[in-house]
Amino acid sequence: MTAQAYWAGFGLGLSLILAIGAQNAFVLRQGILRQHVLAVVLACALSDAxxxxxxxxxxxxxxxxxxxxxxxxxxxxxxxxxxxxxxxxRNALRGGDALEAASGPAPSLLQTLAICLTLTWANPHVYLDTVVLLGAVAADYDDRTSFAIGAMTASVVFFTTLGFGARLLAPVFRKAMAWRVLNASVALVMWSIAASLLLG
Known part of the structure; x- marks a missing residue:
């Protein structure tokens, strides 16, 4: 394994997934709710790999x-x-997520994974960043395997940190207003990405 190629892949892979997006917002939300976190983290990391x-x-x-x-x-x-x-x-306007999370039934594992995988695989930015860009940069390295392993490691580290670290925010999200703000932010992120896709 070549250290230079590994760390180049790690750095580029981390920079590409660091910005908040549809997938990251979903992982953050699941981590705060502590619902199917390991499954979501594994689904995201394996998809990236x-x-x-x-x-x-x-x-x-x-x-x-x-x-x-x-x-x-x-x-x-x-x-x-x-x-x-x-x-x-709609969830932001209703503002009941905190109460629903405590008293209502949580989405099933299959429902959660279906949303997670759709957010991952139906996002064209994932292909442009992960497949096209990473693939193009990897072609410049003789040891493309080390580059790929580095990028995969960055993905595992990021999603694990995001998913399991989100629980530290749980005290903040005991208030319905915090959920309103989070859901409104998620809506804005989703729509801004959708707008950028539609506008080319």
């Missing part, structure tokens, strides 16, 4: 060669984000 491996293996060239594929992903991802953002805004 598959996408990174595909990018390093050259899948990015396929996406570039088939413009219609990226167009389908762009429009489908935007539609999903608009709907998810609307649901988050």
């Amino acid at each position: 598959l996408l990174i491996a595909a990018g390093v293996a050259g899948f990015g060239r396929l996406v570039t060669a088939l413009p219609w594929l990226s167009e389908v992903m762009r429009l489908g991802g935007a539609a999903f984000l608009l709907v998810y953002g609307a649901l988050a805004l």
Whole structure:
């Protein structure tokens, strides 16, 4: 394993997932609620690992060669984000998440994973960043395997920290107003990403 390629992959991988996005907001929310956190973290990390491996293996060239594929992903991802953002805004206006989390039934593991995987795989930015960009940069290294492992490690570290570290915010989110602010922020993030996709 080449240390230079590993740390280059780690640094680039971390920088690409550090910004708050649809997937990160969902992981944060699940961590605060302490609902299916390990499953969500594993789903995100494994999805990233598959996408990174595909990018390093050259899948990015396929996406570039088939413009219609990226167009389908762009429009489908935007539609999903608009709907998810609307649901988050509805929750912000209702403001009952804190009470519902304490007294109502939590979403099942399958429901939670379905949302998590949709947020991950229906987001065209994931393919552009993880597959195309990481794949292009990895091509500059002789040891692409070390580069890929570094990027995968960054993903595991980030999602684990976000998912399990979010519980430290639990005292803040005992108040309904904090949930209103979080859900409104999630809605804005979802809609801003959807707008950027629709506007190209």
